[in-house]
Amino acid sequence: MISAHERLIIRRYLTPGQGEGFIFLVAGISLVAVALGVAALIAVMSVMNGFRAELFDRIIGLNGHAVVQGYGGRLDQWPQVVADARALPGVTRAAPMIEQPLMASASGRVEGVIVRGLTLADIKANPTIATNVRGGSLDDLVPGGATVAIGARLAEQLGLRVGDEISLINPAGRSSPFGTVPRIVAYRIVAVFEVGVYDYDKAFVVMPLSDAQTLLRLDNAVSMVEVETTDPDRAAAFLEPLRQKLAGIAVVSDWTRSNAALFSAMVVEQTVMFWVLSIIILVAVFNILSSLIMLVRAKTRDIAILRTMGASRASMMRVFMAVGTLIGAAGVASGLALGFLLLRFRQPLVDGVSALTGTNIWDPSVRYLTLLPSKTDPVEVLGIVVLALGLSFLATLYPAWKAASTDPVTVLRYE
Template sequence: MILNRYERIIAKRYLLPGKGEGERFIFLVSMISLGAVALGVAALIIVMSVMNGFRAELFEKTAGLNGHAILTGYDGRITGWQQVAAAAAKVPGVTSALPLIEQPLMASANGRVEGVLVRGMRVQDITGNPVLTGGVKSGSLSNLKPGCNCVAIGTRLAAQLGTFPGAEISLISPEGRDTPIGTVPRIVSYTVAATFEVGVYDYDNAFVIMPMEEAQTYMMLGDAVSNIELKVTDPDKVDRQMPALRQIIAGRGEATDWRGMNAAIFEALEVERVAMFVVLSLIILVAVFNILSSLIMLVRAKTRDIAILRTMGASRKGMMKVFVTVGTTIGTLGILLGLILGAVFLFFRQPLVNAIQWLTGQNLWDPSVRFLSELPSKTDPVEVTVIVLTAFVLSFLSTLYPAWKAASTDPVQVLRYE
């Protein structure tokens, strides 16, 4: 919107507080409107970034440990897995097919017993997994070798069992050997070689990693495995590979993608994300009504000035441009302030959470409830653009009625008794 010189002067004059008490009150209402727009924009950016961060972090952790799809054998056993993995790796879009053994068991140490999820992996797959290698807290994954009789465990599981690298834990399987007095659980002791933390509470509290050969021996699988983990080039389009993968495992097991493995979590996040966007957009809508009310008050306060300007040759279009500019300027300044507030909050989000926890004495970020150990964030430029455009368009629309009222002012009626 292009304003000529006198229109710019008038718009600037109406944006700044005047000397009268009424004008100062209108300016205060305008500043409240600006602040409300800023808070609405900041709240939307912060919440959407945190929700995106939740999804990205959960996906990174779960996919890093479980892959984008998985082939599971019936009865937890895939014999001849080498041929199945080779066939799966040839499916277009599949980048890797890795064998796994996974079994829920019990672990005991220092008189404590915890439920665990034991995972057997090839040594090269353990050391080549960035989620595991990047999360080592003590010990070394290089100690995990066939025949070492050792395991790596999550940090929270280590804390629950009171164990550490070099100590021993016992794995207990209910599928033991038959004896004259019944089935005796199979109990084998292993040395803890390392502890790791991937940042997902359920994994850090339950995972036990061991070389595949050790797992096959303990679970008496021979050369079989229980799962084959697959990764694809585009995880969001993994459904394209699923028909071929189901055909490969047909009659021997089933194929599941990452959506099916984590459907409840990701669907809940998506629903909550949409709901939060709609609810927080109401803050901007309320701020827009504040802009509307402040402009209406400004038009009423400046009716005589508008009439004089009209008699001096100001056009209706010019008056509309002045008040549209005033309203959109308030909205634009609020948007810019909201962007700054959102960026500052996201940058210092974890220190702020820690400070609030320290002040209140409450654990606001319990990882057992929220899965992740830190507040995540991932800002999507497209979403930020949508938020900014939404706020700007609503601010612009709120100026049209007051601007039209100002342009409709009849100088004859206003100045008749002046």
């Protein structure tokens, strides 16, 4: 425990005395450096956590936790597959789906698209699509009515709005004496959605399942069955019986296989960024170390007098350890406030920097997501605080030991 007279000395050493302005300046720089390091770590790690969480939610929200895909892109016995999947423990939903890359044209422009056919109930029950409609209404999707919903970026690229027509081109059309003639069908746009993932918003065309079957000439077949489970991380285990049953008929693939490279790269990047940014705190800690060493040298005579008055070595160590730790703690507290402030205004800051520089620093075509995400992990924040305080405490040990080792006889010999 720190005694009353030790607290008095600590308060005295935390304020600059005569001729100690430079030492106080170095201590202030140390505090600012710790604050910047902590703020940078909190902001960057929260953004990366948010990026992973948003990407995961949106990718899984559109693609499910797993898919059962027929060989050759055709699954004729899908009603039985759906029934078998729904009967498995841990499976919450199984729905037939058609997904096929095609070409789309409008007003002389042509873009590659991904046509996705779902039942109306599944389209409206998908929160990733249903809660992100930016124009029109999913209620206007009618089987057999030649209606579709498209992504917002695709609408921008083709210059389309709700009520306009878009033509879908299926290369596998009808045969003629001159070869295969592509099948071209015009559809009316009744809804525009924006899920927030650029690659999806610029490519997806959603339509009723029966219309997709007609367009792709699949009769009553589908291309895959989408499956959702109670726990995405255990999707492969839940569907293992189905995978064994469908061996040679269809392929069961969970989200970890489909997006393994992307999420593994994000984990590696997050780990590397944490340790790289931790170097900022380490540099700040060295500043605390140097400022304490200078403070000990400046206070050598005071320390010697205190020792002759009865102050123990342990008391001197506690004083200087407390001074350094308090500087680090003040930096951590400032860093927490600054970090959360940056996260609170992250999007306006990005927009402001983009406006000042004339460059889109958060290009959704590169970053996948439309907006800068954030998700703060309390455990991670606690780890950053402990790391900063721990390093600050370690930096005080050597100066405190030097102060405690001061020989009052040697220092005051000629006083």
